[in-house]
Amino acid sequence: MTTMSATFLSDPAERLRASVVGIANGRRGRRAAGGAAIAWSGDLFVTSAHVVTTSHATIVTPDGRAVPGEVVRRDAERDIAVVRAAGTGVPAAVAGDPYALRSGSLVFAVGHPFGVRDAVSVGVLQAVSPLPRGYGLNENGSFVWLQADVRLAPGNSGGPVGDAQGRVIGVAAMVVSGMALAVPMPDVERFLSGLT
Amino acid sequence: MTDDRTTLAMLSEQLADAVATAGAALVAVHARPRLPSTGVHWKDGVVVTTEGTIRREDDIEVTLPDGRHIPATLAGRDRGTDLAVLRIASGSLPVATLGDPATLRPGHLVLALARLDEGGPRAAFGAVSATGGKWRCWKGGEIDRWLQSDLEIYPGFGGGPLVDAAGRIHGVNSGGLSRALATTIPVSTVNRVMAQLLERGYVARGWIGAAMQPVQLDPTSRQRLKRDGGLLLLSVEPDAPASRAGLLIGDVIVAIDGHSLDGFDQLLDLLGGDVVGKTLRLELVRAGQPVSVDVVIAERPRRAR
Numbered sequence: 001m002t003t004m005s006a007t008f009l010s011d012p013a014e015r016l017r018a019s020v021v022g023i024a025n026g027r028r029g030r031r032a033a034g035g036a037a038i039a040w041s042g043d044l045f046v047t048s049a050h051v052v053t054t055s056h057a058t059i060v061t062p063d064g065r066a067v068p069g070e071v072v073r074r075d076a077e078r079d080i081a082v083v084r085a086a087g088t089g090v091p092a093a094v095a096g097d098p099y100a101l102r103s104g105s106l107v108f109a110v111g112h113p114f115g116v117r118d119a120v121s122v123g124v125l126q127a128v129s130p131l132p133r134g135y136g137l138n139e140n141g142s143f144v145w146l147q148a149d150v151r152l153a154p155g156n157s158g159g160p161v162g163d164a165q166g167r168v169i170g171v172a173a174m175v176v177s178g179m180a181l182a183v184p185m186p187d188v189e190r191f192l193s194g195l196t
Numbered sequence: 197m198t199d200d201r202t203t204l205a206m207l208s209e210q211l212a213d214a215v216a217t218a219g220a221a222l223v224a225v226h227a228r229p230r231l232p233s234t235g236v237h238w239k240d241g242v243v244v245t246t247e248g249t250i251r252r253e254d255d256i257e258v259t260l261p262d263g264r265h266i267p268a269t270l271a272g273r274d275r276g277t278d279l280a281v282l283r284i285a286s287g288s289l290p291v292a293t294l295g296d297p298a299t300l301r302p303g304h305l306v307l308a309l310a311r312l313d314e315g316g317p318r319a320a321f322g323a324v325s326a327t328g329g330k331w332r333c334w335k336g337g338e339i340d341r342w343l344q345s346d347l348e349i350y351p352g353f354g355g356g357p358l359v360d361a362a363g364r365i366h367g368v369n370s371g372g373l374s375r376a377l378a379t380t381i382p383v384s385t386v387n388r389v390m391a392q393l394l395e396r397g398y399v400a401r402g403w404i405g406a407a408m409q410p411v412q413l414d415p416t417s418r419q420r421l422k423r424d425g426g427l428l429l430l431s432v433e434p435d436a437p438a439s440r441a442g443l444l445i446g447d448v449i450v451a452i453d454g455h456s457l458d459g460f461d462q463l464l465d466l467l468g469g470d471v472v473g474k475t476l477r478l479e480l481v482r483a484g485q486p487v488s489v490d491v492v493i494a495e496r497p498r499r500a501r
Contacts, residue, residue, distance in 0.1 A: 012204065104215030104307060104319040106208040124211060124307070124321040132312035134231025134351060149320040149348060164208035177351050 015166025019093035022060035036159030039090040047158030096167025111156030123150030146170035146182040217363030219317025221292040224259035234356035245355030248372040263314040272393030276337025295364030297382040322346035347378040402467035403496035405436020425458040426450035441491040451479040
């Protein structure tokens with residue numbers, strides 16, 4: 001029998017959480033943080049396009065500071081956006097490859113579901129592919145999505161879905177038929193190209 | 197923390213291995229519009245899925261793990277246990293490795309698997325929540341074991357297997373029987389129903405041919421018979437076991453073969469067993485008087501679809 005320490009799940013979750021910030025639309029400040037964002041290199045933060053709908057955003061750091069930022073790239077259809085905010089001091093996330101994982105591999109999500117800061121949920125990967133026939137989402141269904149059996153709620157948007165090593169493999173976007181959808185990391189990196 | 201990290205990576209790999217192992221015996225079943233369901237290749241040439249996901253009985257196809265579509269024919273369906281059985285060409289894919297659901301305890305890690313398309317198997321992850329003995333589900337069938345898990349039965353996951361961390365299949369998950377928790381139809385129930393469906397295309401159940409309602413007995417009968425209640429006959433179908441035995445509307449059945457009846461459960465348990473063709477003694481209260489009547493149990497007529 002294998003004995004596992006009671007904290008063994010917390011290691012990758014801690015690695016993910018270190019790079020997650022709150023983000024609010026516009027210049028409204030820390031109390032209005034509506035979603036999550038992932039710290040990237042070069043003062044950049046990745047989030048969902050539906051979280052930042054204007055040209056300005058406010059980054060809320062883990063120690064509670066509100067740092068003004070600017071939306072430098074945004075794709076509403078793919079639901080991904082990049083915000084630049086200097087001086088947050090938040091360490092950059094490590095990117096992982098969802099295509100290297102098989103169905104059933106453990107995944108973690110970190111976000112602020114219903115306003116709970118940096119909450120962790122755990123589940124497994126289902127697929128990285130277009131949505132199966134019969135699932136909703138007509139207009140965006142042909143995109144390749146990271147699909148996972150992991151609990152997401154409002155406030156998880158823009159936050160990371162990570163692997164068992166705590167590497168970011170996708171950016172949480174939405175829930176369809178109960179299933180968590182995230183933009184796969186390779187698509188995110190393509191979207192970031194030229195900025196970093 | 198290195199040990200923990202290794203343990204976690206190993207757990208992740210083991211779960212993915214379990215999905216790959218069990219997933220090799222799964223097909224996508226195309227027997228309804230839009231959304232396929234999942235089928236388990238239970239034994240060579242035989243696929244088990246849930247009855248509720250079969251919306252058409254002809255032109256059924258399954259998608260194999262290698263992406264090929266092949267035809268399947270419906271061998272039979274049983275609404276009572278929510279199981280359906282399909283025949284496919286022999287040797288089409290590996291046969292499922294079955295586990296023993298009695299070894300599963302609350303807290304064991306389990307997966308619900310599905311195959312929805314030409315892509316790989318899909319998985320949902322959770323733990324066994326509750327186990328127990330046999331029970332009768334709301335569709336009327338008897339399920340040999342209570343087996344519920346904290347798993348999301350996503351669209352198309354119905355008919356897919358409950359899989360343990362070693363990749364063994366412990367039963368078929370039913371979307372129709374699941375509520376807050378996922379309900380699994382265990383291996384023994386699948387084996388029992390599958391055998392009947394392959395043999396005759398349906399599950400034979402006993403039938404009396406009368407509509408009944410539970411009632412309390414009048415005080416005199418209660419005292420005399422030492423019984424509290426029974427089943428009041430509301431209607432008797434012509435040319436049915438009840439009418440042939442001379443049962444009348446207004447009769448109250450208080451016992452069958454010496455077993456008290458104060459609700460439907462005992463009657464359904466009795467008729468669900470191997471009773472077709474057997475003679476059962478009914479104890480009645482008729483016009484206030486105790487009467488005994490012998491009834492030859494027939495097979496429940498199959499509902500026209």
